[in-house]
Amino acid sequence: MSSEAIQSISVKKLSYFSPYIYCIASEDIASRLKKQSLHITAENYHKSKYQLLIGNIPDILTISKWTGNRVQDRLIARIISKTITTPGLLSRFNLHLDPLCRICNEINDISHILLRCQKYASVRAILWRKLNIVSANITYDVLLSQVLINKNHFLIFVQTLKYFDID
Numbered sequence: 001m002s003s004e005a006i007q008s009i010s011v012k013k014l015s016y017f018s019p020y021i022y023c024i025a026s027e028d029i030a031s032r033l034k035k036q037s038l039h040i041t042a043e044n045y046h047k048s049k050y051q052l053l054i055g056n057i058p059d060i061l062t063i064s065k066w067t068g069n070r071v072q073d074r075l076i077a078r079i080i081s082k083t084i085t086t087p088g089l090l091s092r093f094n095l096h097l098d099p100l101c102r103i104c105n106e107i108n109d110i111s112h113i114l115l116r117c118q119k120y121a122s123v124r125a126i127l128w129r130k131l132n133i134v135s136a137n138i139t140y141d142v143l144l145s146q147v148l149i150n151k152n153h154f155l156i157f158v159q160t161l162k163y164f165d166i167d
Contacts, residue, residue, distance in 0.1 A: 066151040072158055080144060084110045084166050111140045113164055123163040130156045 064073045078084045088109035091099030101108040103119050113120065115138065128134075131146055131153055138146075147157040 063148065063154070066154050067158070075161070076154075076158070079110060079161075082110055082140075086110055086113065086166065088112065110166065113166060114143060115140060120164055123160065127157070127160045130160075 063076055067073050067076065075084075083089065086109050087096045087101075088099045088107045090096035099107050101112060101117055101119075104112070104117055106112050106116065108117075114124070128136075133143070133146055147153055
């Protein structure tokens with residue numbers, strides 16, 4: 001047989017089987033990349049400075065399974081990283097003139113709003129009772145770790161956030 005005939009036969013056989021090979025190969029590759037991506041994300045989180053700063057809380061991939069939507073994912077990620085838009089945060093970038101709370105005269109950041117502001121004392125008391133928090137003087141990190149203990153506590157916290165004046 002000539003080389004042209006061999007090439008013609010091999011192309012026909014390859015094109016006949018290639019859709020299956022392509023489908024299997026792409027599915028395997030996609031599956032492998034997804035597993036690898038999740039592993040790298042989790043590994044990077046556990047080695048990051050953010051995990052050291054915020055303590056031993058679940059990663060965002062675990063938390064996102066508890067939420068129902070991307071809006072809650074973003075909100076929780078911003079609360080964990082303390083990047084919720086507040087007058088205190090805006091004033092750090094000269095986007096707000098007065099960083100102080102009008103009621104308490106303290107820096108109006110997310111810690112103040114969730115932990116100390118008198119405006120939200122009644123909402124906070126209800127939240128503390130639902131989350132079984134007994135100490136009135138807890139830190140932001142302790143609050144986050146208590147909220148992220150399980151899905152039930154997390155959902156209670158997310159539902160209560162609407163009563164706080166945060167974006």
